[in-house]
Structure formats: structure tokens, C-alpha cells
Amino acid sequence: MSITDVTTAAPATAAGPKAHTVGMVDDVPMGEGRTFVVAGEQVAVFRLRNGSLHATQAACPHAGGPLADGLSDVNVLVCPLHQYAYRWSDGASTNGGSPIRMYPVRERDGYLVVEV
Amino acid sequence: MVGTHPVLGGRPEGLTAISLGDDEFDTRSRLVVVGNGMAGARFVEEVLERGGGEQFRITVFGDEPHGNYNRIMLSPVLAGEEHEDDIVLNSHDWYADNGVSLRAGVRADRIDTAAKLVYAADGTATPYDHLVLATGSYSFVPPMKGVRADDGGLLPGVYGFRTIDETRAMLAATGSCRRAVVMGGGLLGLEAARALQGHGLQVELVHAAPYLMNVQLDAEAGAILKKSVESLGIAVHLDVFATEVIGGDRVRGVGLADGRQLEADLLVVAAGVRPNTDIGVRSGLEVERGIVVDDQLRTDDPDIYAIGECAQHRGEVYGLVAPAWEHAVVLADVLTGTDPTAEYHGSRTATKLKVAGVDVAVMGINTPERDDDEFLVISEPKRGVHLSVVIRDDKLVGATLLGDTRKVAFLTQAFDRGAPLPEERIRLLVDLSDGAEEVGVAEMPADSQVCNCNGVSKGDICGAVAGGCGSVGEVMDRTRAGKGCGSCKSLVKQIVEWAADGELVEDPSASWYVPGIPMAKPELMAAIREQDLRSVSAVFAALAPGGQDDAKSKMGLTSLLKMLWGHDVIPEKDGEFINDRVHANIQRDGTFSVVPQMKGGVTTPAQLRKIADVAEKYEVPMVKITGGQRIDLLGVRKEDLPAMWDDLGMPSGYAYGKSFRTVKTCVGSDFCRFGLGDSTQLGIDLETRFQGIESPAKMKLAVVGCPRNCAEAYVKDVGVVAIGNGRWEVYVGGAAGASVRKGDLLATVSSTEEVLTLTGRFMQYYRENANWLERTYDFVPRLGLEKIQQVLLEDSEGIVADLDEGIQRSIDAYTDPWGQDAKEPATAGQFRPSLPLIALPKVPVR
Numbered sequence: 029m030s031i032t033d034v035t036t037a038a039p040a041t042a043a044g045p046k047a048h049t050v051g052m053v054d055d056v057p058m059g060e061g062r063t064f065v066v067a068g069e070q071v072a073v074f075r076l077r078n079g080s081l082h083a084t085q086a087a088c089p090h091a092g093g094p095l096a097d098g099l100s101d102v103n104v105l106v107c108p109l110h111q112y113a114y115r116w117s118d119g120a121s122t123n124g125g126s127p128i129r130m131y132p133v134r135e136r137d138g139y140l141v142v143e144v
Numbered sequence: 145m146v147g148t149h150p151v152l153g154g155r156p157e158g159l160t161a162i163s164l165g166d167d168e169f170d171t172r173s174r175l176v177v178v179g180n181g182m183a184g185a186r187f188v189e190e191v192l193e194r195g196g197g198e199q200f201r202i203t204v205f206g207d208e209p210h211g212n213y214n215r216i217m218l219s220p221v222l223a224g225e226e227h228e229d230d231i232v233l234n235s236h237d238w239y240a241d242n243g244v245s246l247r248a249g250v251r252a253d254r255i256d257t258a259a260k261l262v263y264a265a266d267g268t269a270t271p272y273d274h275l276v277l278a279t280g281s282y283s284f285v286p287p288m289k290g291v292r293a294d295d296g297g298l299l300p301g302v303y304g305f306r307t308i309d310e311t312r313a314m315l316a317a318t319g320s321c322r323r324a325v326v327m328g329g330g331l332l333g334l335e336a337a338r339a340l341q342g343h344g345l346q347v348e349l350v351h352a353a354p355y356l357m358n359v360q361l362d363a364e365a366g367a368i369l370k371k372s373v374e375s376l377g378i379a380v381h382l383d384v385f386a387t388e389v390i391g392g393d394r395v396r397g398v399g400l401a402d403g404r405q406l407e408a409d410l411l412v413v414a415a416g417v418r419p420n421t422d423i424g425v426r427s428g429l430e431v432e433r434g435i436v437v438d439d440q441l442r443t444d445d446p447d448i449y450a451i452g453e454c455a456q457h458r459g460e461v462y463g464l465v466a467p468a469w470e471h472a473v474v475l476a477d478v479l480t481g482t483d484p485t486a487e488y489h490g491s492r493t494a495t496k497l498k499v500a501g502v503d504v505a506v507m508g509i510n511t512p513e514r515d516d517d518e519f520l521v522i523s524e525p526k527r528g529v530h531l532s533v534v535i536r537d538d539k540l541v542g543a544t545l546l547g548d549t550r551k552v553a554f555l556t557q558a559f560d561r562g563a564p565l566p567e568e569r570i571r572l573l574v575d576l577s578d579g580a581e582e583v584g585v586a587e588m589p590a591d592s593q594v595c596n597c598n599g600v601s602k603g604d605i606c607g608a609v610a611g612g613c614g615s616v617g618e619v620m621d622r623t624r625a626g627k628g629c630g631s632c633k634s635l636v637k638q639i640v641e642w643a644a645d646g647e648l649v650e651d652p653s654a655s656w657y658v659p660g661i662p663m664a665k666p667e668l669m670a671a672i673r674e675q676d677l678r679s680v681s682a683v684f685a686a687l688a689p690g691g692q693d694d695a696k697s698k699m700g701l702t703s704l705l706k707m708l709w710g711h712d713v714i715p716e717k718d719g720e721f722i723n724d725r726v727h728a729n730i731q732r733d734g735t736f737s738v739v740p741q742m743k744g745g746v747t748t749p750a751q752l753r754k755i756a757d758v759a760e761k762y763e764v765p766m767v768k769i770t771g772g773q774r775i776d777l778l779g780v781r782k783e784d785l786p787a788m789w790d791d792l793g794m795p796s797g798y799a800y801g802k803s804f805r806t807v808k809t810c811v812g813s814d815f816c817r818f819g820l821g822d823s824t825q826l827g828i829d830l831e832t833r834f835q836g837i838e839s840p841a842k843m844k845l846a847v848v849g850c851p852r853n854c855a856e857a858y859v860k861d862v863g864v865v866a867i868g869n870g871r872w873e874v875y876v877g878g879a880a881g882a883s884v885r886k887g888d889l890l891a892t893v894s895s896t897e898e899v900l901t902l903t904g905r906f907m908q909y910y911r912e913n914a915n916w917l918e919r920t921y922d923f924v925p926r927l928g929l930e931k932i933q934q935v936l937l938e939d940s941e942g943i944v945a946d947l948d949e950g951i952q953r954s955i956d957a958y959t960d961p962w963g964q965d966a967k968e969p970a971t972a973g974q975f976r977p978s979l980p981l982i983a984l985p986k987v988p989v990r
């Protein structure tokens with residue numbers, strides 16, 4: 029089990045979000061999600077088959093479901109507990125639930141960098 | 145926070161408020177509608193259908209920012225059974241496309257009836273020639289201490305139940321709330337209570353009257369309903385007012401008039417509605433309970449009309465959609481000149497409780513009112529059933545069905561159309577089994593009403609079919625049947641099928657195997673074989689529109705590919721549901737359950753000892769005997785799964801998959817004094833042969849040693865019953881879960897080998913032909929027993945050899961997933977916790 033929290037020297041904007049390297053891109057299998065702890069927050073990082081990366085809050089706002097265990101496609105992430113779906117584009121729930129929080133995430137030299 | 149709630153039925157970029165301005169060359173008269181709810185929007189549709197677009201420049205004011213949506217369906221949306229996108233009736237685009245100017249999110253405040261101007265909250269003044277008020281109602285909040293915050297709004301945690309915004313807010317609150325109080329034991333309150341309970345909240349209902357649904361039911365029926373509601377786990381407090389909201393800054397509890405206090409972090413006020421008449425009052429129209437209208441829906445101002453719940457007609461104010469829509473139709477006839485003499489004479493109302501849990505249907509009166517009224521009551525408090533009818537002059541004038549609504553279709557017809565009643569009145573309420581057929585679709589008179597919400601008759605539906613509608617969906621679109629509360633959908637379908645007499649094209653998407661790929665199962669299977677598609681991503685790339693993947697289709701495709709390719713499938717974990725990814729069933733707190741295989745429900749002391757040791761070692765919070773005759777270890781941490789399987793050394797029981805699950809058995813001839821066959825051994829053999837077989841939905845089996853049926857074989861997907869002399873009956877399509885159905889006798893055979901062969905053949909036929917998630921209890925009646933017998937027993941399609949071979953291929957491909965992944969994870973971090981560190985409520989240790 030590896031939950032890494034390496035704060036890098038990425039350009040730290042004054043007080044706003046900071047970039048954190050959370051692990052290797054390969055820690056997240058194609059099409060799935062994995063949870064990381066970033067600056068004290070739990071963040072779920074997803075790697076879609078189209079190559080895009082997404083990062084969300086780890087717990088579903090509906091009833092705390094583990095979002096990293098959900099199924100997803102190019103448009104939405106579906107929580108495994110009650111199948112609420114959340115749009116990657118803005119985190120909004122398509123079922124009328126609360127939205128999820130999205131974090132910027134990108135790859136750098138094979139590492140996953142999340143801004144929290 | 146990112147993301148706000150979208151406008152329902154809105155354009156992606158947000159609100160539309162296209163105001164065309166007043167064009168002096170436009171000679172059409174100006175029709176303004178205030179209120180974009182179910183009556184207002186329907187009225188606009190009716191006007192357009194009558195060619196009113198040529199006659200009128202139409203402007204609609206809607207207080208809500210959304211398009212028009214089906215308010216009735218807010219109950220299923222709150223229950224999580226319906227998606228909010230699916231209840232939109234008219235989107236913003238629809239208004240634009242039809243040249244209607246929608247002023248969404250704009251409240252109309254006042255009318256200058258002399259100058260014929262509507263003043264709205266955005267400061268505009270809009271001229272009209274004809275004005276229609278369709279402002280509906282609002283949730284009435286009775287005076288209670290502390291119910292409002294300082295700004296006059298409801299205290300945080302207090303909700304009415306009238307709009308999509310309130311529904312969304314409640315849905316969002318269900319995640320963080322634990323205890324809800326619902327005020328009001330009428331239709332709406334009961335639906336809200338049931339819906340919230342479905343989200344895991346503890347719900348208490350407070351009702352000021354002495355019994356539930358007191359408007360529709362009598363005291364006796366109300367008392368039975370109370371018991372049924374309580375048996376669902378909802379506490380009911382009757383005959384008491386809620387007088388205080390406790391909490392200060394948000395709801396923490398509710399105080400009752402008798403001094404009791406109920407703990408609550410969510411309060412739903414469903415204590416009735418009041419018509420929105422402000423605008424009428426402010427503008428000097430005649431207003432009593434509602435805005436008073438005549439038989440042409442005209443107010444006391446000749447150019448102003450009122451329809452829907454805000455209107456009061458002949459002293460009546462309605463709270464249901466059917467009258468509102470009848471108003472819309474009559475007024476459209478009058479205003480467009482289609483029938484200038486059209487009149488509305490009042491509605492007879494019928495109600496149904498839509499949210500599952502307790503079935504209630506009510507129409508007309510519930511107690512006799514005259515000396516010679518006939519009154520028939522069947523009351524079975526123990527079963528929660530109370531049925532009654534009131535008959536006057538040989539006509540049905542009222543019916544109450546509680547706990548058993550099987551007769552609702554017939555009674556509704558009799559009530560609406562005055563259809564003749566059976567001589568033996570009891571036949572109105574129960575089916576007497578003397579072989580007399582029930583009134584089938586064919587015998588229904590053409591004018592009998594099918595959809596109450598929309599007033600659609602059988603004749604209308606047949607007309608639509610004759611007019612070229614080729615699918616149930618098209619008929620529903622054309623006639624609007626089934627588009628209100630939806631409770632008549634199955635009847636509509638039956639009639640369409642009957643009327644089309646085999647000519648029916650299925651709704652295309654209804655026949656797709658999964659929503660993301662526009663193909664029926666046989667077509668999809670052929671394409672997969674032909675193009676040699678062996679992974680879920682390959683299927684999407686080759687067959688989905690635009691090559692786009694679809695989350696909701698992945699499980700179904702994974703299952704299909706496993707069946708088709710056996711060993712040769714290319715596995716993709718991201719195409720699997722979490723249960724299949726980790727071979728365990730996810731629980732409400734993100735932990736998992738572990739159910740080891742225990743063939744036929746038979747275990748050994750050594751096995752039990754092993755399970756006990758493992759349960760202690762991994763601090764399993766609960767060890768439970770399941771309804772499937774084996775042992776469940778519940779509340780296991782994901783990261784512990786592989787080590788636990790290793791320690792157990794037992795194969796997976798597949799309690800998580802859409803697959804073959806268990807074979808329950810009874811003790812049979814070895815021990816039981818009535819046993820006619822060795823049911824235990826046959827159960828073990830069946831489980832050994834079919835373990836782990838993937839299928840469109842769960843398959844649960846049982847074998848019993850005699851027709852006493854101690855292991856419930858009559859109600860299993862495949863059930864086997866020993867009848868003596870080495871003979872066994874094989875039943876298929878039974879169920880005793882969410883549906884209860886006795887299985888159909890497929891065949892009686894003379895050896896256990898034949899049982900195994902026939903079971904495998906049936907399973908394979910089901911695997912190849914059933915829709916995704918279609919259990920055998922739907923599959924068998926859909927195809928018909930006779931057809932299945934012909935195919936499996938007489939080989940009418942010449943496929944028996946293929947079926948036998950197909951199932952054998954899957955049997956050969958079986959490997960125990962626990963043995964596999966425990967040794968080597970399938971993907972990086974397969975068993976890593978997804979919610980590792982925050983303390984969530986855990987299942988309590990027992």
C-alpha cells in the first residue's frame with residue numbers, strides 16, 4: 029500500500045492551491061480510479077482510456093460512497109453505492125444531488141500532480 | 145465548490161429569456177400565460193396543437209427558472225427511482241422552437257386590468273389581449289414557533305415539497321441527515337416519508353388528523369394504512385399538531401402540542417397546499433379559496449382566465465393534475481375558436497399512491513351517503529388489506545383499495561364510464577376462481593378510460609396505432625397516455641400490443657441490450673463474434689455511436705463477453721462493477737462482505753472452525769447465516785480481502801455477481817422421514833457443476849426432497865423437486881424476492897443426470913437470450929413456457945447441441961477468483977482502500 033504525499037517545488041502560487049505529486053501515473057490503472065491523500069485531503073484520481081486525468085473529492089456527497097470504486101466514461105463518474113452520476117466537466121450531479129469537488133490534475137514525467 | 149444545479153430542461157449555457165419585443169407589424173393577438181407549471185404549459189401545447197401559433201403571440205411567465213417538468217414525478221425523483229432529466233416535459237428549446245417567448249425565472253406581480261398590462265418582478269410591463277392565470281399552489285406552512293429564519297425564509301433543514309429545487313435540496317440533505325420528521329399524513333407526506341426512508345433516514349410522520357389520508361380514506365382504512373406504514377419502519381404520530389421547530393439556526397428537533405419532542409435534522413412540511421391567488425387579489429379579481437371562474441374558465445374580468453390548481457370552479461379547488469389538464473383543453477378550445485362553446489363541468493377524481501411500499505387507490509366517495517347506497521367492505525387488518533366500494537343506482541360512485549390494488553383497472557373504468565357492474569358485487573373486489581376470465585384488453589369498451597391523468601381512452605390508443613404509431617413510445621407521445629403519474633403504462637402497453645396485432649415495432653432503445661450501444665442482444669452478439677471483439681473497450685470503439693464509452697453499459701458488456709468468449713476474453717477491470725473487481729459485495733460504508741462457497745448449504749466442523757478463526761483474526765464485525773444457506777462475513781476491509789481468502793482456503797461463493805449464486809437444499813432422503821430423493825447430494829452436484837457461471841442476472845437454485853418444499857424450490861430460478869421413484873420435477877422462472885412467482889414446471893425427468901443436463905441447457909438458453917438484468921421470473925413468462933419447452937425438450941430450433949456445448953465451455957473456463965487474485969492482483973492497487981482515513985459510521989459489532 030502506498031499513499032504518498034510528496035510536496036514538490038512546483039510553482040507555489042501565493043496562498044491558493046498548491047501542486048502536490050501524489051504518485052506515479054501507473055498507480056492508477058487504465059479506466060479506473062484510486063484514492064490518494066493530498067495535503068490532508070482525500071482525493072480520488074481517475075485515468076480514462078482516452079488519456080485524460082481527473083481528480084475529485086474521494087467520498088460521495090450523497091452518503092459517503094467511495095468514488096474511486098465507481099465506474100466511469102468520458103462524460104461521467106458513477107458512484108458504486110447508489111449510482112449517482114457526476115459530470116467530469118463541472119462536478120455537477122445529474123441526479124439532483126450535491127456536486128462533487130474537482131481538483132486540477134496533470135501528468136509530469138510519469139508522476140501525477142494534483143493541485144489542492 | 146464547483147458546479148451549480150443546472151436549469152432543468154434549460155440550454156447548456158443557462159437561462160433563456162428570449163423576449164421578441166412588440167412588433168407593430170405582427171397582427172396576431174397577444175396571449176399571455178402566467179405560470180409555467182403543468183396546467184400553463186399544457187394549455188400552451190393545446191393552443192399550438194389547434195393552430196394557435198398563427199393566431200397568437202404567446203408569452204409565458206414562469207416563476208421557476210426551469211422548463212416545464214412533470215411535478216407528479218418529484219416523488220420518484222426524491223425516492224431516487226427516477227432521474228430529474230427524465231421528468232422534463234418541455235425544455236427551453238421547445239418554447240423557442242415553437243415561437244413561444246418564455247420568461248423563465250420571472251414572476252408576474254400584478255395586472256392592470258384596465259390598461260391590460262402584466263407587471264413583472266423584472267420591472268417589465270407586458271400587454272395582453274387574453275391573459276391566463278395558471279399559478280398553481282404553494283406548500284402551506286402552518287404557524288409554528290421557530291419554523292422561519294430571521295429573513296422570513298424557512299429555517300435551514302425545513303423543506304416544502306412542491307418544486308424541483310426543493311426536491312434537489314432534500315436529496316442533497318439526505319447524505320448528511322439521519323432523522324427526518326414529515327409533517328402531514330396525506331398523499332404527499334406519505335410519499336415523502338417513504339422516499340426519505342429509502343435513503344436510509346429514520347423517518348417519523350406527524351399528522352394532525354386522527355388517521356392517515358383522512359381526505360380520501362375512512363377511519364378504518366386509515367388505521368390499516370397506519371399499520372402498513374409502521375411496518376415499513378416509519379413511526380406515525382396521529383392527532384397531534386407539530387407546534388415548534390427546535391434548533392435556532394437549523395432544525396434539530398420538532399416539538400409537538402402534547403409536549404413531546406422528536407429529534408430531527410430534516411423537516412418536510414407536507415401539510416397541504418394553498419392556491420397561489422396573490423396576483424388575482426392584487427389585481428382586483430374575485431378570489432375566494434381560489435380565483436373564481438365560470439364554466440369557460442373565465443374570471444370576472446372577461447379577458448382573464450384561470451386554470452389548474454389556482455382556479456376555483458363551482459366551489460371546487462382541485463389538487464390533482466387531471467382536472468388541470470381538462471381545464472387546459474377546454475380553454476384552448478374556447479380561445480382558439482375550435483369550439484367556442486366548450487365548457488368544463490367539474491372532474492371526478494381518483495388518486496393512487498405512487499411510491500412503492502403501500503398500494504393505495506381511491507376514487508369518489510368512501511362511505512355511503514344515502515339510505516339506499518350499497519356498501520361493500522372487505523377488511524383484513526392482519527394483511528394490511530382494506531377494500532370497499534360504494535354503489536348507487538347500479539353505478540360505482542366510490543372505491544377504496546388499500547394493500548391490494550389488483551382490481552384498480554376495472555374499478556376505474558366502472559367509476560369513470562359507469563360500466564355495468566357484476567351481479568355478485570363481491571366480484572368487484574376479488575377474483576372468484578370459477579374459471580370466469582377477467583375482463584381482458586379485447587373486451588374493454590373503446591370509450592373506457594385508460595390514462596386518468598390525461599383522459600386517454602382505449603379508443604384513443606387504438607386510433608393512434610391505426611394512425612401509424614408503431615411503438616408503445618410513439619403511442620405515448622401521440623396520445624400522452626402514461627405521461628402523467630405513469631401508473632397506467634402497463635395497461636397502455638397491453639392495449640397497444642393488442643391493437644397492433646403483431647405489427648408492433650419495439651421502441652428501438654427499449655430493445656437494446658445496454659443503453660450505450662444501439663443493438664439488440666442477438667445483433668450485438670453477432671457483431672461481437674464477427675468482428676472478434678474481445679474486450680469492453682473494443683466493443684465501444686467498434687459499435688458505440690462515436691466510439692464513446694458509457695459507464696452504465698459496462699457491466700452488461702463484461703458479462704456478455706465472458707459468456708461469449710469464456711477463457712478467451714480480454715479482461716478489463718474498468719469494465720467491471722466494484723463487486724466484480726474485488727470479488728466481494730460492497731457495503732454501505734465502503735467495506736465488503738465475504739461469502740465462501742458452501743455447496744448445497746452443507747458444511748463441516750473443520751470449515752466452521754476455519755471461518756471462526758478468520759473472523760476473529762480480521763475482526764469481522766458481523767458473522768451471519770444468510771438466506772442462501774451459507775455464512776456471510778460482513779464489514780471486511782478491502783485491503784484485508786486477499787489475505788483473508790488465503791487463510792480461508794475456500795472458494796468464492798459468488799454472492800456479489802450477476803451469476804449463478806447458490807443451491808439451497810433440504811436434508812432429503814438421508815435424514816428426513818418424508819424424503820423421496822437425495823436432494824442434498826443433487827444440490828451439491830448442481831453447485832459443483834455451475835459454480836461461477838456468469839449470467840444476465842442472478843441465478844438461485846434449490847433442490848427439495850419432496851413437495852413439502854422446505855428449501856423453497858418452487859420459487860427459484862431453477863427449482864428441483866423429488867417426487868419419488870427416482871423422478872424429479874424441474875421448475876424454472878420462480879421468484880420470492882422483490883417479485884413472488886411460482887416457477888413453471890419445465891419437465892419431469894427420471895434421473896439426476898437429466899436434471900443436470902436440463903438445468904444447464906435452460907441456463908445457457910437464458911444466458912444467450914435474456915436482457916441484461918432480466919431475471920428468469922421475467923424471462924420465462926416473456927418467452928412463454930411452451931416455447932421454452934419446445935426449444936429445450938423437442939429441439940424445435942435445432943440448437944440443443946449448441947446450448948449444451950455453450951454451457952460446457954463456460955463450465956470448463958471456471959477458475960476460482962479468490963485463488964487467482966489473492967496470489968497476484970489483477971491491477972495496481974486492486975485492493976487499496978478507496979476511503980482509507982476518515983472515520984465513517986461502521987456497521988456495529990455484534
Ligand code: SRM
Binds near residue numbers: 730774775878
Ligand atoms: C446476505 C443476504 C441476506 C442475508 O443476510 O441472508 C442478501 C444480501 C443482499 N441481497 Fe439478497 N441476500 C440474500 C438472499 C436473498 C434471497 C434468498 C435466497 O437466495 O434464497 C433473495 C430472494 C431470492 C431471489 O433472488 O429471487 C434475495 C433477493 C434479493 C434481491 C431481489 C432480487 C429480485 O429481482 O427479486 C436483491 C436486489 C437486486 O438483486 O437488485 C438483493 C440484493 C442483495 C444485496 C446484494 C444488496 C446489494 O446490492 O448490496 C445484499 C448484499 C448485502 C451484503 O452487503 O452482503 N437480494 N436475496 C442473502 C445472501 C444469500 C447468499 O448466501 O448468497
Ligand SMILES: Cc1cc2nc3c(=O)[nH]c(=O)nc-3n(C[C@H](O)[C@H](O)[C@H](O)COP(=O)(O)OP(=O)(O)OC[C@H]3O[C@@H](n4cnc5c(N)ncnc54)[C@H](O)[C@@H]3O)c2cc1C
Binds near residue numbers: 281307466597
Ligand atoms: C410531489 C408531488 C406529487 C404529486 N403527485 C400527484 C399525483 O400522483 N397525481 C396527481 O394528479 N397530482 C399530483 N400532484 C399534484 C400536481 O402536480 C398538480 O395538481 C399540478 O402540478 C397542478 O398544475 P398547475 O399548473 O395548476 O400548478 P403547478 O404545476 O404548481 O404550476 C404553477 C407554476 O406557476 C408558477 N407561478 C406561480 N405564481 C407565479 C407568478 N406570479 N408568476 C409566474 N409564475 C408563477 C409556479 O412557479 C409554478 O411553476 C403532485 C404534486 C406534487 C408536488
Ligand code: SF4
Ligand atoms: S440484505 Fe437484502 S433485504 Fe436486507 S437490506 Fe439488503 S437488500 Fe434489503
Ligand code: FES
Binds near residue numbers: 091094
Ligand atoms: S453514496 Fe454515492 S450515490 Fe449514494
